[in-house]
Amino acid sequence: MTVEAVLPPAPGAEDHLALDFVNSAIALPGGQFLDLLGTPEATNRWLTERNLAPADAGVQEMCAAQLRSLRENVRALFAARVAGMPALPTALSAVNDALSKAPTAALLQWDDKNGPYRAFTCPTNEILDRALATLAANAADLLTGADAERLTACDSRPCSRYLLRHGRRHWCSTRCGDRARAARAYARRTQSRAD
Template sequence: MRTMTELPPAPGAERYLALDFVNSAIALPGGQFTDLLGTPKAANQWLAERDLAPADAGVQEMCAAQLRSLREHIRSLFAARVAGIPALPSALSAVNDALSRAPSAALLYWDEKNGPYRATACPTNEILDRALAILAANAADLLTGADAESLAACDSPPCSRYLLRHGRRHWCSTRCGDRVRAARAYARRVGQK
């Protein structure tokens, strides 16, 4: 059974890591808030679960702060796209900076036993740069690709998650949809009295 902070991934998060990333800050009913990148240990776990860093990467607060900062810049870009307004130059700059931090092309290697393969070189001191570049590239792909028109903010206050809308669904989870439907039903009952 999931706890309040263990929401299922929002629609589209299975295809876009950037959606999962921006949704790592979770606003919950009753003024509760959970940040899955809130501590270095939590940030390291989040990165490791997504194969962006080894489990023993030893993320420090400075690195966790950089992740949270990029997340907020990408959230800003998502919000601008959803609202149809120009993006903040600082958000574009932050994403472009992250994109330029690590090589995007996988290098060619040769294993004597298994032959050729490709992998991105990533010395230990570049783990965070590589993760930031991957997250920024994924966000840029979403914002410029065919799915950009489906990007939406969850319509269930206080939820702050983003999703790819399919059909009439405007909520990131069944829980958020149930909360909106319950509020509508209550408003109808109160309005009938």
């Protein structure tokens, strides 16, 4: 099952990779759960689709587990931001550790045919570190940037996705909005029958 078959990207995910990252674990109605980083193969596919790793990176379970751990720590920071609560020190530490994993400057390279250029060198053993650093940097940018005030959790249960609020919209998708409106209508009907 693909996420596109379940839900479209949450508002803001196209501009903030960190939203897409935290929303890679999806709670669905009926107690179902979809984890786009649930297996090494799924993790490799997710990273490849976002240009964070080559298709042949060969992600192992240890790497997938590190990404899932960072995801939960970023989710904890998003939850703290949305609730106006202090951040968990362990979540902050995990994101800062990921930020320091890879160099941030493109190095000067030289091609005999085309001359100088700048590029990130990324040996195979550093692919995960670079992906972790990129995701952590994007999360830090979102939490400290202009869009931070718009960050919110989807208002439709059991959905656990985050989005950037636009106007009064508090749902990550039309499907979640319809489900929330239907639940409110049902609650009103039930309440009026009880009265």
